[in-house]
Amino acid sequence: MIGNDIHNFAKQLWPINRSITGEGVRTTLDHIKQHLPDLEIKSIPSGTEVFDWTVPKEWHVSEAFIITPNGEKICDFKVNNLHLIGYSTSFDGNIKLEELKKHLYTLPEQPGAIPYITSYYKERWGFCLSQNQFDQLEDGEYYVKIEAKHFDGALNYGELIIPGKSLEEVFLSTYICHPSMANNELSGPTVVTFLAKWLSELSERRYTYRIVFIPETIGSIAYLSQNYKEMKEKIISGFNVSCVGDDRAYSYLPSRNGNTLSDHIAKHVLRYIAPNFKSYTWLDRGSDERQYCAPGIDLPIASIMRTKYGMYPEYHTSLDDLDNVVTPSGLDGGYWSIRKAIEAIERNRKYCITVLGEPQMGKRGLYPTLSTKKPVEQVRLTMNLLSLCDGKNTLLKIAETLDTPIWNLYELVDKLVENKLLVADERLI
């Protein structure tokens, strides 16, 4: 089960302190590059204007902790990188509990969880801790130490182009800006790493694959600002990959358009691998499809997920881990749902029958010679498939008409093409 390999890879990446910029991003990309040697690690300087945004300064944390009046060290960034709010400024000094509390963030309704909080675009400092720990803090003077730098550096991302027969592209995007959390989000980059590996090792691909590992929001905006014209010309389908590691659900979130190839493929795959999959609307979105599908960008990007961000209790807390939330089988399901979608895109063509009227299947050994009362199931499927291959229906459409997963037709179509009863339209869809 490939889910085990993905889970092991996620464990390697777990302790790294990722944010939208910085050393953690680069270290993570280096690990991914070990699996994908052709991955290019790129950088955009701080201060670069990207659409309505500006690439922020880099953030580097040397250390961050609090010493209690009893001399105990708590909220140590080295123990759990969620303790420090993302992009926190520096602080060094003694402070009364009452004042300190203005800089402490907890989740009262989940008293055992450390929340994940960031403040990328406004300067502030602060710590996150569990409500349980917060409740035990005694009055008195605390020593707070945050040594963090904000400096002109770069925003980094990884880009991998895997060439296919056509210049038309399928796009996969995932993000590498979340610190130590598992479903949201080590599942995305680890699953995409193994999907990219599989794609790279195929003997041939109809489509070219554009795969990016970026920081969320600012990363997709920056990437789009440099590539969107080319992307609009080339990309015919794609997925934003996030929250693909737990075992509790399968989910679909549409593109803004809602009617693209990616949407149809995603719903088809999920209908057959998880008939009770959860279907969200565009109004439920929350990841980089916000940028990829924005007005004027309008890429055909949908999402296939396990349990969606925001819809599980451990979301954006220290409880979103690789033990209880993300599992090998959860990652395996995430991997295969997207792989089946990609395979369907590769196999989705228009076929045309080569004869007028029904073919004489008997002379080709494809039909029972004795006509009796009971039709044979495989014969019916073959004749139904042939009757729908009019050069206009896609294989996806045919599968839906036949109410069968598209992957059930691959072998049959190949046999009929071999027998010269079908020809594929060479044009892409």
Add this chain to the structure above:
Amino acid sequence: MIGNDIHNFAKQLWPINRSITGEGVRTTLDHIKQHLPDLEIKSIPSGTEVFDWTVPKEWHVSEAFIITPNGEKICDFKVNNLHLIGYSTSFDGNIKLEELKKHLYTLPEQPGAIPYITSYYKERWGFCLSQNQFDQLEDGEYYVKIEAKHFDGALNYGELIIPGKSLEEVFLSTYICHPSMANNELSGPTVVTFLAKWLSELSERRYTYRIVFIPETIGSIAYLSQNYKEMKEKIISGFNVSCVGDDRAYSYLPSRNGNTLSDHIAKHVLRYIAPNFKSYTWLDRGSDERQYCAPGIDLPIASIMRTKYGMYPEYHTSLDDLDNVVTPSGLDGGYWSIRKAIEAIERNRKYCITVLGEPQMGKRGLYPTLSTKKPVEQVRLTMNLLSLCDGKNTLLKIAETLDTPIWNLYELVDKLVENKLLVADERLI
């Protein structure tokens, strides 16, 4: 509550004997003109050919009553103008009860009600009375007196054009041919009078408003025969206003096309102000939409009503009054449902976001600076709205996608236009 003003106005108009022509129509229009000084009172001579019809002679009644064998005066037109059938011819003479009964009309199933009956296009005389009164008539000789004139005069109507920035028009039509009845029909002309007042007093309007007070059927046919080419060019939406005064229901009746802006707006408004509103079909029609939507005319005219003609027990009887049927709050609801529809037409535009990708809301003070687990409702609405402003969706369509009344978006859209994040398409819809 404007419903009180409308109700008071209806009381003023109540006693006037209206018909499709005559002094009552002119008096009614004079009263309306006191509220709308720019109203033009027009006339079309009797005998004028209008499409398939001919403008009828004017009808004037001096007096009409019956004297019973006991010398009692009954069915006196001066007491209730419903007693005389509309367009009744003259009669003067003594007549046996048996013969008289051929000229008496009652509603056996509503024994206390005087029915409303007309005979515009065939000469006859007759009286209407309650079944209760009818049952008490004793045998004997009755003296009948009807002094009525049919003469070459004119058909009158009122027309008000309220100019807007565009020459394109919104059309309101209501009718002033019904004698003393309230929902059908003093509610229409009184509500339209107050809508026209409000429109006249606006500092500006995107659209020009064409508002007519006409006799039903022959009036709309006559008006169309003189104006339909111009109307087809200019009118982009409109409503036939009838039965907008009681408190029991809200109703929608579609245009013949069923898919015009008027239909979409009417259903949207009613869905939010009265989720259980009654939806009729074109086959249930019965007022001037029959002419406005006729083949070859095809104007986009729908109806927003309270309880529809024919669907309440007091309809077309003396029981349709200003006490038990039509109320200030009923009229208020009728007024506001149509006003909200007009406001929606004025505000319904296509907007386009001015940046590619999501805007950086933080730097504009439109976004919380701290990213936590819980999204903020207003922020979600804003981002959803922006994501749908692609220059193709109308504001009405966006409101329906967001499942919110369009009027909830006016202020937000104005703020985003001020912040230069949205621009309106100057073209009309």
Add this chain to the structure above:
Amino acid sequence: MIGNDIHNFAKQLWPINRSITGEGVRTTLDHIKQHLPDLEIKSIPSGTEVFDWTVPKEWHVSEAFIITPNGEKICDFKVNNLHLIGYSTSFDGNIKLEELKKHLYTLPEQPGAIPYITSYYKERWGFCLSQNQFDQLEDGEYYVKIEAKHFDGALNYGELIIPGKSLEEVFLSTYICHPSMANNELSGPTVVTFLAKWLSELSERRYTYRIVFIPETIGSIAYLSQNYKEMKEKIISGFNVSCVGDDRAYSYLPSRNGNTLSDHIAKHVLRYIAPNFKSYTWLDRGSDERQYCAPGIDLPIASIMRTKYGMYPEYHTSLDDLDNVVTPSGLDGGYWSIRKAIEAIERNRKYCITVLGEPQMGKRGLYPTLSTKKPVEQVRLTMNLLSLCDGKNTLLKIAETLDTPIWNLYELVDKLVENKLLVADERLI
């Protein structure tokens, strides 16, 4: 009831041994020609290439039977032509029961029925018998005699062209290749014979009718291969007529397109004559629509049936008879459902009202002169119909909008055309 005449005709045709070729086909066509003198009986030589197929040799059986060890003659082709499998080769010799059984076919689940089995395209010999008879066969040596010839001859079919005002055609196809069975299939050719008689006797027809009596599959393929270009140009609607003789159900099977005039008409007719009719999909097909609707052929051919082939227990067995399965009333229903469909095609036009606005019905005597509270049903229907005659709606569409069978409108439309309130669009639909 015309069903009686059809049933009598079916009884005449019952004993003839039909197959896809041979004397039985020609005899059957001769009987049909007695009703339809203009029927042309055509032939295509064995060996002719027709699309992907080859016209097979003719098959002629002189005799076929088995003599049991007791000297009893069983499975005698002369007693029931289902005993011999279709296109059986010759055999003459003694054979042990064990060996004989490899050539015997039964239906264990229907022990009293002789199955109908054919082997057109692979040489084999065999007999069909009831399971009950099979179970009584004793060990020993059997004498088997089959005297059958396969020789270069012809495939025969009947074609009737009934001219109409237009060269555009309505197509009826039915098949004459089944031996002694009733619903599938003596019902088709007998019902079509009587439909063709009715059509021939009409004083005029808008459309030309192309009617064929052919062997199933190979016959439709052969006919198409010689005529499909002309057929694609001319045929605007049509039906494959099969299984129209029992009394248990009405059924609809769509064309491949599913959205043709034939489909709309078939569903409309069935909705009103049998609201609970059974609706099948293209995937349930099984007769000559497989060829007529094949990709590249794409004729607008649907099916109106009683109980569909394969969906009743007696199907393709000796139990499908003229006593228990097919009845005069069953055939009557089959006849009238298709006749009503053809009438609807003939009457389905676009009408346009000749006046703008509603017409003044009163002056034409088409409207009550007294306006009271209650509308009159026929008046409403008339006004509704007129309001929909905009030159764009077909009469079929109007009937569906009015939720009434199209045949309820024929007389009313004729009256309005006479009164010059409607004009028909002369173009065909």
